[in-house]
Amino acid sequence: MRIIRVEHGGTSYYGILEDGLVFRLHQQPGHMEPIPLSEAKVLPLVTPSKVVCVGLNYKAHAEELGYPLPNMPSFFLKPPSSIIGNGEPIVLPSGMGRIEAELAMVVGKVCRNLTPEEAEESLFGFTCANDVTAREVQKVDPLIGHCKSYDTFCPIGPWIETELEDINDLSIRCLVNGEVRQSANTGDMIFRPLDLLCFLSRVMTLMPGDVILTGTPPGISPIQADDVVQVSIEGIGTLSNPVEGPGPE
Numbered sequence: 001m002r003i004i005r006v007e008h009g010g011t012s013y014y015g016i017l018e019d020g021l022v023f024r025l026h027q028q029p030g031h032m033e034p035i036p037l038s039e040a041k042v043l044p045l046v047t048p049s050k051v052v053c054v055g056l057n058y059k060a061h062a063e064e065l066g067y068p069l070p071n072m073p074s075f076f077l078k079p080p081s082s083i084i085g086n087g088e089p090i091v092l093p094s095g096m097g098r099i100e101a102e103l104a105m106v107v108g109k110v111c112r113n114l115t116p117e118e119a120e121e122s123l124f125g126f127t128c129a130n131d132v133t134a135r136e137v138q139k140v141d142p143l144i145g146h147c148k149s150y151d152t153f154c155p156i157g158p159w160i161e162t163e164l165e166d167i168n169d170l171s172i173r174c175l176v177n178g179e180v181r182q183s184a185n186t187g188d189m190i191f192r193p194l195d196l197l198c199f200l201s202r203v204m205t206l207m208p209g210d211v212i213l214t215g216t217p218p219g220i221s222p223i224q225a226d227d228v229v230q231v232s233i234e235g236i237g238t239l240s241n242p243v244e245g246p247g248p249e
Helices: 059-065 116-122 135-140 144-148 193-203
Strands: 002-008 011-018 021-024 041-043 051-055 074-078 097-099 101-107 123-130 154-161 171-176 179-185 211-213 221-223 228-233 237-244
Touching: 002 021, 074 144, 101 171, 101 193, 101 228, 116 123, 116 193, 123 228, 123 237, 135 144, 154 211, 154 237, 193 211
Parallel strands: 051 211
Antiparallel strands: 002 011, 002 041, 002 154, 011 021, 051 074, 097 221, 101 123, 101 211, 123 154, 171 179, 171 228, 228 237
């Protein structure tokens, strides 16, 4: 099932996307009929309390950076203000940025101290994400939050997929202007997605709509103004964003 968030008739809501029509996820009297997607404004998928990003979760990515493999998941936070939707522009603050394709999990309910048996039912679904990084900033500021937190630096979309056969065996690719920059499989992760969810729930309370980025495969590479970046994940779809810049500091 593909879930999107739209605005129509002065209200915003989640809907099921099917054959170009949007059906309200939660039906209300007077709003029972579907609307054409062309008549709705597509909004960013989520308005989370936080975006949690897992680092170094693919062995080959750790190797390309020259880092040892982690013994436990490491993570950082991106602000919700960094989120944009499918088709919206990534605005680089200066110079060139870097792209990192990732499988994202969207939390479906309040989570704390999850057991493995509880993990799957605690998720709303999955989507594509791009953990954009300001490469030049990262070179001069050792604190990773600066280079990761600019507005537009967390594209998510194109929809939330609620049904995937095996999240531990999905191909993931990133293309820039049609050229493949990253190509891997979620089976190459060091820590599996549901294990990450349990781990993070022992550190912090996860809220409905929170987003967890599960790490990027090898092949992180630069982008610049006028590029088009596409993140494709098997069973989900393709997130596509143009690149603009430089924007205001």
